[in-house]
Amino acid sequence: MENQSLDLKKLQESIFVKKEEGTEVNYFLYPEFEVHRNSLPSGVIQEWHAHTQVEEVIACTRGSFIVETIENQKLISTCVEQGDVVRVRNSVHRLRNDEENSAEFIVFRFLPDGEEKQEQIKRDKRTYTDEQVQLLLSNKE
Template identity: 55%
Template sequence: MAQEIEIKQSKEALSVVKENGTEVHYFLYPEFEVHTNKIPAGSIQDWHRHHQIEEVIVVTSGKISVETIENEKIETREVNQGDVLRVKNSIHRLVNRNRESASFIVFRFVPQGIDQAQIIKNDKYDCEELVKTMLKN
């Protein structure tokens, strides 16, 4: 794994405007994908689901509704700014019923079915002394 940071500027994103007016900026990486979205007021996504990928959505401004099919009917849940939505492999769509646009970030990845929670929680190393040593030169 490379030690350097990587910054992708917004102008490097693959940008599209969908039929429903949603602006999407895709940042593509070999192991995952991140895209930013701005969904206009009154906009509705098409119903869809994913077979292999999983999406985690973070609402960064406004609020959206996520609709799913459960027990042969549409279930609606509100997702507010700061909330995190994990859609798994549900049939779903996002709706903005509000008078203002909403923004969210989508993280897409292919789950491996391996519990990595302990690695994720504990994979941080204190480098204060190393940095001091590196900066003495």
């Protein structure tokens, strides 16, 4: 039975790219955002880059890595460890792995529209009792 409520994308359905510098990326593309699963091997340094419209939020899921940014003519290095989340905004940045093991992280890419949505996000949850769920399952109203 097909589940029309969920849009599950299996790893093997992603677009896999091994970049020249060594980063391995699985791209999951959606109409309004992207999710990238990345592996940054030991010793790899990504290229410097920036985004003019796209925002990236990076969640470290294994290991650690350094995010380097250029701000006010200075190089700033920030260590991101497992469990940390970093928003790189529109900075000129790159990622670097100085550790012995690979680092893994998820990148969420989206186009912000400048609207405050925190209250809407916070309140956008409807809970159901077991009785309500049973009604849904029995197709009765």
